[in-house]
Amino acid sequence: MTESLLCELSVPGRKGVLFPKSDVPKASLPANLTRQRLPLPEVSEVDVVRYFTRLSQLNYCIDKGMYPLGSCTMKYNPKINEETARLSGFANIHPLQPVETIQGCMVLMYELQEMLKEIGGFAGVTLQPAAGAQGELTGVLIIRAYHQSRNDLKRTKILIPDSAHGTNPATSAMSGLEVVQLPSDANGNVDLNELRTHCDDTLAGLMLTNPNTLGLFEENVLEVIRMVHEAGGLVYGDGANMNALLGIVRPGDLGIDVLHYNLHKTFSTPHGGGGPGSGPVGVAAMLVDFMPGPVVDIIEEGDDEIPPLFGFVMPEKSIGRVKSFWGHFGMMVRAYTYIRVHGPEGLRSVSEHAVLNANYLMAQMKKIYHLPYDRTCMHEFVVEGRWDDAPDIHALDIAKRMMDYNLHPPTNYFPLIVHEALMVEPTETESKQTLDAFIEVMEKIADEAHNNPEILKTAPHTTPVGRLDEVKAAKELVLCCGLEFPPRERLLPDKCST
Numbered sequence: 001m002t003e004s005l006l007c008e009l010s011v012p013g014r015k016g017v018l019f020p021k022s023d024v025p026k027a028s029l030p031a032n033l034t035r036q037r038l039p040l041p042e043v044s045e046v047d048v049v050r051y052f053t054r055l056s057q058l059n060y061c062i063d064k065g066m067y068p069l070g071s072c073t074m075k076y077n078p079k080i081n082e083e084t085a086r087l088s089g090f091a092n093i094h095p096l097q098p099v100e101t102i103q104g105c106m107v108l109m110y111e112l113q114e115m116l117k118e119i120g121g122f123a124g125v126t127l128q129p130a131a132g133a134q135g136e137l138t139g140v141l142i143i144r145a146y147h148q149s150r151n152d153l154k155r156t157k158i159l160i161p162d163s164a165h166g167t168n169p170a171t172s173a174m175s176g177l178e179v180v181q182l183p184s185d186a187n188g189n190v191d192l193n194e195l196r197t198h199c200d201d202t203l204a205g206l207m208l209t210n211p212n213t214l215g216l217f218e219e220n221v222l223e224v225i226r227m228v229h230e231a232g233g234l235v236y237g238d239g240a241n242m243n244a245l246l247g248i249v250r251p252g253d254l255g256i257d258v259l260h261y262n263l264h265k266t267f268s269t270p271h272g273g274g275g276p277g278s279g280p281v282g283v284a285a286m287l288v289d290f291m292p293g294p295v296v297d298i299i300e301e302g303d304d305e306i307p308p309l310f311g312f313v314m315p316e317k318s319i320g321r322v323k324s325f326w327g328h329f330g331m332m333v334r335a336y337t338y339i340r341v342h343g344p345e346g347l348r349s350v351s352e353h354a355v356l357n358a359n360y361l362m363a364q365m366k367k368i369y370h371l372p373y374d375r376t377c378m379h380e381f382v383v384e385g386r387w388d389d390a391p392d393i394h395a396l397d398i399a400k401r402m403m404d405y406n407l408h409p410p411t412n413y414f415p416l417i418v419h420e421a422l423m424v425e426p427t428e429t430e431s432k433q434t435l436d437a438f439i440e441v442m443e444k445i446a447d448e449a450h451n452n453p454e455i456l457k458t459a460p461h462t463t464p465v466g467r468l469d470e471v472k473a474a475k476e477l478v479l480c481c482g483l484e485f486p487p488r489e490r491l492l493p494d495k496c497s498t
């Protein structure tokens with residue numbers, strides 16, 4: 001299937017707009033502002049509408065179908081979130097407006113901070129970070145600042161299990177700490193013996209993704225946290241996987257000192273496609289003063305007649321700002337809406353269904369795909385995309401073939417500790433019918449892998465673009481088609497279709 005380009009639809013003289021008759025005298029523009037030729041496509045309104053509508057439908061998205069991309073929690077984003085985010089009092093404000101004029105927004109931010117404190121079991125929350133990874137950096141900087149404030153300067157080492165998300169070592173290294181990798185044991189837990197050897201007075205902390213990227217709950221979590229605390233270190237919790245824990249476990253109660261949330265995963269704000277994210281950070285009591293600011297607080301108590309006045313406050317020993325203005329406010333409105341719509345019982349049921357859906361899929365999948373860590377999973381699980389009796393087939397071939405069946409592929413080749421990993425996260429928003437349809441496709445693909453491997457090796461067959469050479473695509477990037485003005489040659493179809 002090849003799509004026409006807008007320039008191919010061009011017919012000389014065809015117009016999409018009618019300008020009103022000029023009611024001012026004609027004047028000429030300075031020559032250096034004009035050009036002789038402006039080869040824009042000449043098309044009608046209906047051509048343009050159909051062209052862009054078709055283009056928009058070439059992309060796969062959560063509103064089209066299941067999106068089992070492990071680690072990303074691609075749940076359905078309820079449309080009511082969009083309605084509230086578009087309310088004029090939220091959408092049409094200016095970040096430099098005096099706080100007295102945006103008290104409604106301040107209340108929303110304050111209450112969101114309070115709700116996230118309650119959900120995670122923390123004493124303070126900052127809404128500033130723009131994404132999960134930035135929340136991690138913020139959290140690690142808070143850990144550093146804490147040790148430095150106690151003049152405990154030897155603590156430069158941070159431990160990260162090999163089942164952690166890739167952003168953990170990246171953000172730790174950015175913060176200037178020395179990253180030490182911890183191996184997992186045969187059950188997918190942190191290897192306690194290995195951990196013990198690092199528990200000394202150079203330990204700044206440990207970053208724990210729980211559930212980890214195998215989708216498994218850390219069975220020794222209390223012991224891990226106790227060991228790190230006893231050595232004087234702090235524990236960072238990667239809360240991107242909170243979708244498994246809402247209303248069931250509060251990381252703060254386990255002893256986790258700092259944690260980031262992903263509003264664009266757990267709390268249903270859109271992600272992907274370059275949209276803004278939001279990665280608020282929760283901290284235990286002794287870290288509240290180090291949070292980046294400003295945070296929202298009550299600056300004048302109210303009484304029976306006058307409501308309290310909310311303002312922005314800088315925590316006393318703050319690590320400073322990590323984001324311009326107040327963070328991504330539109331995401332906060334969406335997450336706030338989601339939390340209020342569900343309430344405490346509803347949030348718990350979100351996580352229960354996310355875990356149930358993942359275990360339902362895992363139980364079916366392990367009949368056909370090898371499951372290296374075979375125990376009850378949380379909100380996601382990881383299988384191997386390979387069989388000994390189909391030696392040419394790799395996880396990538398399976399992922400590509402899924403696209404022919406109108407499914408988004410799962411995360412593949414991650415986590416690194418599973419060969420040919422396929423990481424599946426169905427989320428709670430998929431019905432049993434959709435999950436059954438997914439299993440049916442995965443069975444068909446397993447059958448094809450053994451009896452018609454070529455169809456997997458050459459997949460996808462039904463998408464606008466076939467199998468890409470990903471190395472070449474990265475090294476010899478061709479960004480063309482339409483959006484740039486001349487030279488005209490760049491708009492010609494034969495160039496554009498490469």
Ligand SMILES: *Cc1c(COP(=O)(O)O)cnc(C)c1O
Nearest residue numbers: 071131132133165167238240277
């Ligand atoms: C997604 C994710 C992150 C990073 O979050 P971003 O918002 O993409 O920066 C960190 N840790 C885990 C476990 C994740 O799934």
